[in-house]
Amino acid sequence: MADSSAKPIIELKNVKKVYGKDIVGLQDVNLTINQGEFVVIVGLSGAGKSTLLRSINRLIDISDGDILINGESITKAKGKELRMLRRNIGMIFQSFNLVKRSSVLRNVLTGRVGYYPTWKSSLNLFTKEDKQRAYDALKQVDLADKVYARADELSGGQQQRVAIARVLTQDPAIILADEPTASLDPQTSKRVMEDLKMLNEKHGMTVVINLHSVQLAREFGQRVIGVREGKIIYDGKMSDTSEATFDQIYSGGDQDE
Amino acid sequence: MDTAMKKLPPKPVNLKKRLLHWGVSIVTILLIVWSCTGIDFGGIKATAGQIAGAIFTGIFNPDWSYVYNGTGEDLVSQLWSTICIAFLGTFISALISLPFAFWAAHTRHKKWYVSRTGKIVLAIIRSFPEIVLALMFIKAVGPGSAAGVLALGFHSVGMLAKLFSEAIENLDDGPNEAVTAAGGSKVNIIMFATLPNLLPALISNTLYRFDVSIRSASILGLVGAGGIGYPLIIALQYRQWNRVGVILLGIILMVIVIDWISGWIRKRLV
Numbered sequence: 001m002a003d004s005s006a007k008p009i010i011e012l013k014n015v016k017k018v019y020g021k022d023i024v025g026l027q028d029v030n031l032t033i034n035q036g037e038f039v040v041i042v043g044l045s046g047a048g049k050s051t052l053l054r055s056i057n058r059l060i061d062i063s064d065g066d067i068l069i070n071g072e073s074i075t076k077a078k079g080k081e082l083r084m085l086r087r088n089i090g091m092i093f094q095s096f097n098l099v100k101r102s103s104v105l106r107n108v109l110t111g112r113v114g115y116y117p118t119w120k121s122s123l124n125l126f127t128k129e130d131k132q133r134a135y136d137a138l139k140q141v142d143l144a145d146k147v148y149a150r151a152d153e154l155s156g157g158q159q160q161r162v163a164i165a166r167v168l169t170q171d172p173a174i175i176l177a178d179e180p181t182a183s184l185d186p187q188t189s190k191r192v193m194e195d196l197k198m199l200n201e202k203h204g205m206t207v208v209i210n211l212h213s214v215q216l217a218r219e220f221g222q223r224v225i226g227v228r229e230g231k232i233i234y235d236g237k238m239s240d241t242s243e244a245t246f247d248q249i250y251s252g253g254d255q256d257e
Numbered sequence: 258m259d260t261a262m263k264k265l266p267p268k269p270v271n272l273k274k275r276l277l278h279w280g281v282s283i284v285t286i287l288l289i290v291w292s293c294t295g296i297d298f299g300g301i302k303a304t305a306g307q308i309a310g311a312i313f314t315g316i317f318n319p320d321w322s323y324v325y326n327g328t329g330e331d332l333v334s335q336l337w338s339t340i341c342i343a344f345l346g347t348f349i350s351a352l353i354s355l356p357f358a359f360w361a362a363h364t365r366h367k368k369w370y371v372s373r374t375g376k377i378v379l380a381i382i383r384s385f386p387e388i389v390l391a392l393m394f395i396k397a398v399g400p401g402s403a404a405g406v407l408a409l410g411f412h413s414v415g416m417l418a419k420l421f422s423e424a425i426e427n428l429d430d431g432p433n434e435a436v437t438a439a440g441g442s443k444v445n446i447i448m449f450a451t452l453p454n455l456l457p458a459l460i461s462n463t464l465y466r467f468d469v470s471i472r473s474a475s476i477l478g479l480v481g482a483g484g485i486g487y488p489l490i491i492a493l494q495y496r497q498w499n500r501v502g503v504i505l506l507g508i509i510l511m512v513i514v515i516d517w518i519s520g521w522i523r524k525r526l527v
Contacts, residue, residue: 057438087440097431101453110449114440122448163435170439 006034008071009174009206010056015065017051017230025051026062026230035173038200039208040221040238042249048230049210053176056208057089058082069174087114090167090205092177092196096159100152104143104162107151108134111170130169137165141195157188164195168203175199177209181216189213193220214246315498316505323503330488332507339484340511342402342477343470346409351463353414358421359447365425375422383415387473391482402483409470409477417466424458425451457526464519471515475508 010033017025026048033039041049054060056067058074066075074085090111098107112130113121138144141161146154151162160180167175177196181189193216200207211217217224217238224241226234226249234241234249302308325333359365361375391408398404432450441449478486485508492500 059434059438083440083442085440086438089438091435091438093431093435095429095431097435099432099450099453101456102449106449110436110441111439113436113442113445113449118442118444121445166435166439176438 006036008032009035009069010208011068011071012052012056013066013068015055015067016063017048017055017060018063024230025060026055029065029230029232031225031232031235033206033208035206036200036204037206037208038197038220038222039206039225040217040223041208041210041225041227042212042214042217042246043227044250045212047227049227050178051230052227053178053208053210056174056176057086057091059091083114087170088172089174089176090170090172092160092163092167092175092180094179094182096156096163098151098159098162098166100150102151103147104138104149104151104154105131105134105147107162108137108165108169111166111168114170133171134165134169137168138162140168140198141165155188157184157191160184160188160192161195164192164199168199171203172205174206174208177207179210179212182212189216190219196220214250217246311496312498312501316502318499319503319506320497320499321503323500324507332485332488332503335485335488336507336511338402339474339478339486340471340515342405342409342482342484343467343474345406346474347413347417347463347467347470349406349410350413350417350466351459353410354418354421355459357414357418358425361418361422362425364428364430372422376419379415379418379422381415382411383419385412385415387412387477388480391477391480395481400481400483405474405477405482405484408482409473412473413466413470416469417462420462420466421455421459424455424462428454461523461526464523468512468516468519471512475512 010031012029012031015029015031016027019025029052041052043049051060055062056069056074058067058077062075066073068074069085069089072085074082077085099110109126109130112126112134115130116126135144135147138147141164143154143158143161143165146158146162151159154162175196180196181192184192196207196209197220199205209221211221221238224234224236224238224245225232226245228249234245236245323332325331357375357379361372361379363369363372366372387408390412391404394404394407398407428451432454433446436446436450474484474486475489476486478484478488479490481487485504489501489504492498492504
């Protein structure tokens with residue numbers, strides 16, 4: 001994909017996921033994502049985009065194959081090892097997944113839990129630097145004035161930006177975003193995408209996003225991956241991707257719709 | 258417009274359903290008749306009416322002098338100790354219930370038998386009547402309030418943990434996933450996502466349980482586990498009907514006030 005000096009950061013090898021007995025989520029997925037890429041995954045609902053993304057940080061266990069993060073297998077990791085790998089992978093969700101009854105600050109600090117022993121974070125013993133880090137992250141998404149507000153007092157777009165601040169505080173090398181704009185209006189969606197772009201460009205994080213919107217994909221994506229029926233059917237640079245290709249990914253060409 | 262659809266069509270007759278309804282009605286009537294034949298009404302005394310009358314006049318002429326006399330044996334102090342028993346018992350059971358609730362909530366475990374066994378344990382705890390528990394604790398720690406607190410604390414766990422676990426099962430899994438994705442441990446998930454979201458349900462269910470415990474604590478004294486039940490059974494045995502009357506009035510008042518307060522707090526929580 002990218003230049004030859006690129007270092008692979010996520011590698012999927014013959015990944016297969018079967019739900020229950022015979023519902024196929026993913027089949028024979030082979031994919032390499034390099035450090036610093038901004039990848040957009042497109043496809044219809046139910047095509048397997050979410051399964052693909054969630055298997056990368058193992059919110060979903062895959063049935064077969066292997067997934068390497070920085071050369072280390074997350075599929076085989078256990079306990080602390082798994083938590084250390086996850087600490088390096090931030091995630092943004094469609095429904096924001098903030099703790100609504102907690103303050104914005106506490107939500108953002110949640111991004112740091114992987115850096116503390118459990119007893120320390122449970123007693124809320126975050127260091128001054130980390131609290132400052134959380135505040136700085138909120139400043140970057142223009143929500144510094146909401147630091148002590150309760151999360152459910154914020155609008156949807158603001159909540160998603162708090163979630164971005166949480167990921168920023170976590171300081172991972174990879175960010176997975178699962179339909180981050182699906183429950184937002186077009187204006188707010190753009191703002192959220194710009195924040196994600198900022199994470200990619202300013203902080204050098206590798207970003208992998210699931211998107212419904214072709215328009216947003218076109219505007220922000222560098223590399224496009226098309227998924228249909230659990231298979232990768234397209235993989236290319238955004239600049240080389242024609243409208244017809246998008247049509248093919250979404251409609252399946254013919255009889256599917 | 259289709260004129261054929263203008264009129265409300267007649268309700269479709271479902272013969273099977275109708276038969277089923279008739280069947281249920283007949284079985285219910287048969288059950289009532291059958292249970293009546295099972296009880297021997299011959300044991301009712303001839304003086305029943307007269308004594309019932311005495312009880313009624315006594316209850317409606319309460320012994321007001323018993324309300325407060327400063328001895329610590331009066332109505333107000335006994336009601337207060339009943340409330341304390343209920344409060345302590347509920348508090349203890351709420352603490353014990355939390356780990357049980359996480360054990361029994363099926364959304365927390367990948368293996369089905371973990372939550373199933375938790376639910377069975379809770380059902381066993383629930384099925385011990387509190388009177389039986391109180392009698393057992395009286396044997397263990399002696400008669401008095403301590404036995405009442407322990408009986409209530411233990412018995413309430415069965416119900417409270419069940420309610421808690423249902424609240425946990427109904428929680429949105431999203432925030433938990435967010436903590437997991439950030440590299441959080443199971444305890445992190447509970448502390449950062451589950452507990453804050455669960456708190457209103459915890460408080461509301463505990464208050465509700467406190468309502469129930471107040472009623473139970475009034476009864477537990479009958480077997481000697483402290484509280485207002487003890488003077489009540491003494492008054493009953495000595496046929497001091499006006500004292501029975503004032504005690505019952507006191508219990509009613511206490512239950513109403515506590516109901517009202519806890520209802521008010523629960524409404525504010527939502």
